Amino acid sequence: MAAITPSTGVGYGLEISKIVDALVKSDTSAKSNQIARQSSNNSAILSGIGSLRSALTAFQDAMKKLNDKDAPSFNAFAGTSANESVVKIKTTNSAVAGTYDIRVSQLATGSKVASQQFAGGGTSAISEGELTISQNGKTYKVNVAAGSTLQSVRDQINKELGKEGITANVVNEAGGSRLVFGSTTTGKGSDISVGGIPELTIDGTQKMVGAGGGFIDALAQDAEFSVDGLKLTSSKNVVDNAVSGLSLELTGTTSPTATTGVKVSVTLDNDGLKKSVQSFVDAYNTLRKAVTALTTPTKDSSGNVTSLGPLTNDPTTRSLLSDIGKVVAEAGSGTQLNTLSQLGINTQKDGTLEFNSTKFTAALNDKKLGSEIQGLFTADGGVFDRMTKALDPYVKTGGSLDSRKSALDKVTKNLQDQQAALDRRTELLTTSLTKKYAALDTALGLMKKQGEQIVSIFDAMNAQAKKG
Template sequence: MPTISSAGIGSGLDVNGIIDGLMAVERRPLQLLQVKREQFTAQISAYGELISSVSAFQASVDKLSTLSALDIFKGTSSNPDVVKVTATDNPDLGSFGIEVARLAEKHQMASKEILDTDTFGGKKATDALHIQVGSDPANKLTIDLSTAKTLAEIRTAINEDVNNPGVTATIINGENNQQKLILKSDDTGADNALTLSKSGKVKLSDFDFQTLNDIGGDTSQLDAEFTVDGYTLASSSNTVSGVINGVTFELLAKDVGNQHTLSIARDTAEVENLVQSFATAYNDFRAAINAQRSGSLSRDNILLSIENQVRSVLNRASSSGPLSTLSEVGLSIQKDGSMSVDSETLNAALDSDIDAVARLFADESDGFASRLSALADGWIGADGLLSSRTDGLNQRINDLTDRQISIERNLEIVETRYRAQFSALDALVSQFQSTSSFLTSQLAQLPKITTNKSS
């Protein structure tokens, strides 16, 4: 009997169709796994969106959750073109009069006009030019002139010295190949004044350096001079800190004879902005939860649980100080569940006792912001509720993948078995059909038998 190379050819059975139908039934568990995978993936995505919403809410809450974060101060100047002011940590509050008599300057010196081909030194091995910055002899730069150098070469030696203590050299080119060497301290003030000296056969008179600053030879005049509330002070920098506790001011222009006012106060406007932002973040967070109710988390009680926990925090009075409820600072929950801010009430509370407002939010044990931030940690922290749910779903997807691989391997075995079985059946049916055809042919060739009927 010939071998059947293609199932169904011998018998006429649609073996491939039969096997495909059977395998479709066998693959139904895979389809169910895929449906579950899509459900889990959608839930993970929804949890991710919820975690992002919680993170945004917590970020706003955290800005109110520490007392130091609410110790916000502002400094204002009556003439910011002359002096700018910045309040830093725990400044002295009040108004201060300031007069700027002089700005701090960088010390500048210029040589006389010298031909660009003229050289200096080269007469003795000890020939050198020394530039000291400030009063410390350790801050001295030495230009080796044992080999004669032009002004340009001296400039390069100064600027490229790895131990340069804080001086920059430039060349100014004039007419008829004349040049001047300009020396300038990198920082302002008398502490950075330049002092020149020489050794060997070098003569300073050959350079004839002159100070460009209008200080009359008195390097102390390189310091800024200003008066605060009648107290005259000097500073090597135009940025001054420490004169008023917690305050830094920048001297921008001298204005002799005119006093300007620096005012340092609590920045209630910025605290108000933080409270307004808190209310906005709460409403955005609540909207994000509501959006999930019609999505993949529609049957998940976690949304209701989160809402109830937040509501519990907001409704429980704080024992942090004279203020105990959010309504006392103008925050209230409306009928639709949103949070509103009464700016008039908030501003009145800030003007009356900003420290009490700060404690209402930021008290470490019982402030509203502190409690809400801790609550958010319980949702999205490493072992938080939402994080754990997400981790659990990812593990279930991994388990589905393992089951899918196992099922697919088994399906290969099942399909191989089906093909073997139906190939055998196909061959058997084909054999029966051949036998049937043979018998039919043989019977057709038998002589016909006639019978006589008696009348």
Template sequence: MAISSPGLASGLDIKGIVSQLVALERAPLAPLQQQAAGLQSKLSIYGTIKSMVSALGDAAKKLADPKAWDLVKGGSTAPDKVGISVTAGTAPTSMSIEVQALARAQSTASSALPTGSTVGAGTLNIQVGSWATGDFVAGTAAAINVEVTAQDTLSSIATKINAGNGGVSATVLRDASGERLLVRSTRTGEDLGFRIQATDGDGNNTDAAGLSRLAYDGTGGNFHGMTLSQAGSNARATVNNVPITSASNTVSDALPGITLNLSAVTTTPVDLTVFNDKDGMRKNVQAFVDAYNAINSMLSTATKYDPDTKVAGSLQGDSTAVGLQNALRGMMRSVTPGGDFTRLLDIGIEIKSGGVMSVDGTKLDAAMSDPAELKNLFTAASTDPSAQGFGLKMSAFATGLLGVNGTLTGRSEALQNSVKRNTKEQDKVVDRAARAEVRYLAQYNAMDNAVGKLSGLNAFVSQQVTLWNKSTG
């Protein structure tokens, strides 16, 4: 007879028995899962280490760049009047400057018109050039033509002028008298003024009526429909009593590597200085020190064994991690021959207990007073890699570790392959256990069915024996 409930015939807990047998089949899964957790932890740590090595390499690249040791700053005794900025490599110097006039842009304004009114049809021809001689001298930029319809207001005319990109900008000013068209050169300087000539739809281009009221033209009887608010002019100054002029208030071509920003006319001389940017150099050095200490701390924590807690770091005994830490500390003690400074220790950078790097500020400041020798320590070129500047060596070291065939890349790939193999092994155990469960259930159910049949046969025989005994009694 069929057994609908496993164990009903035999009285055995078949499900419990099979569950325990399957648990034995799955027993290898626990150590595999524990191993997987360890591998993932190592893989994660190596990912962090690679990021830290990359940061260390970036910091070393900055130190390997000669410009990092040519950093200079500019100083001004009146930065609100004369500012100064300098490019790397500019020689330290000082000077005195006086500003007699700032550069200005030409500006014109129309007479007031009722708000929203039109001015008449025609064409405005706008040309950039100079009024320095009294007459207009056109510049090299092409003139633009602005077509004005009878329906155009000052606002729509301003929009059309701006769309023409002709070296001027236009806007509308509203006041109690109505509205005025304001036109201004987009750049300062006496050679960047402008002329506006009108071809008026009323046939008269110089009657200050219709479109000609928006003209500003020095030719043909010096007709000006618009009023000059500000003439275009150059900045004028003296540097150490030597006169200079500039079309812009940002003077970048008078002194090599130095840009002057003129903001106000001066009444007394302003002293300017160019000096070595020790703060910038110190910042680059500290960034490298911080990057090294971060990776050193990570490696120290990951590889240590705490005898008190009896807890080992995730990379304790990992030869790659231990080797990397030793290699880094060895690199920090490397020598760059051929200069006054040959070791990091010479400029105040020291490896102390536990591999922690520290900076002696006093010693570093003294070294920065000799930027050429400091530069040599980090940037010296040589065909012998061991004789290269420290920045070059460290940059190459980091690049090598992270390269396709680098140590860290290889270790990460090995861990990834181990994770894949572990996953496959776990899948095998799970699959084997699932197949065993099916097999065990089939075997025990068959046994239960057999027991059920025997029990039925036993009952039948017992019944027949009883009936036979009664019939012969």
């Protein structure tokens, strides 16, 4: 442990600590201030890059939501069902406004078959062999190993065929257990048959009788329904081709005694289109304002710059603003509708978008552009596609922002290393100067004592001379 030196010399009384501190600061302050300035600037830019990434992520999330294929925005039409427990409806831009009477006499069902009963339950032994499961002309094979049980065969089927939509389970009933097969495939003729292992053989076209195997309750069947009295069938309960521009999801059956079916309506959805377009404008403006705040200097009430934005004059950010600005200004590949300005969306001086609702309404009512809006935004080469491509060089892994952050992280590490080196120099210089000034204090102290002794001798001599 290093010896602790008093701040004031014990010899002559020099203020060693103050002297050393002043000399050390004189030697290191310029470098220390330089590191502090660079560290502060670097940290501000790093924070700015982080804020920029957050703003871009929020904008991308907003675009992803508006471009969701399962819940599409920008539909020119809206569909409503008077009874969604029988039929639900989705529309596309190829729909036609109107009403339809939907009746559902039966839903499409899948195959459900059961094996013979096993008195031993889930632990019943199953013979070794190749189990074959057939459905819709396809055959799947499961190799059953020696020592398998009803339960282990169930687990093996689920593991190997679950991705094909075929599952199995053990159902315990009075008299024994059965291996029950089910499938997500629906429609007439999709009945499951099982063979290859005698005790698990099932003819899926035969009804289960007594302890034997077969189908449970009924064969797989097609959905049967009508649209305005026209009868249709479907192997699935989601029907996309019955009415042009509509997707019908059959969820239940209508009463056979009902005088009317379920009324399904398709209407123009101008309000929905406006809401979706406004959502895009708002998301874009939020991004633009966030970036502007990062690049704009702060001024006081007199207009004097008090501080710069963390990304002021940053080339990457300037390039980003230019790229996204081009997307909202340039024309797309549409025929009747290919620019945002046709919908009343124009770029303002500060780079944000202005949405003119009057011009938008005129585009829908007078120019009949409603069915074109979805394509303008979501089609290949549309606004979202072009915006995604514009942002990708910045946000992708290894892209511009990743590269900037990596470079700034290296600067941070370098500045930390410089500070550590300066701290070591400060410590060594402080120790060295403290020792030197402590030695000087001691030497001066000795000289002071010697001087006092000489003065004392002369005083004694003078006193003696006066007595004589």
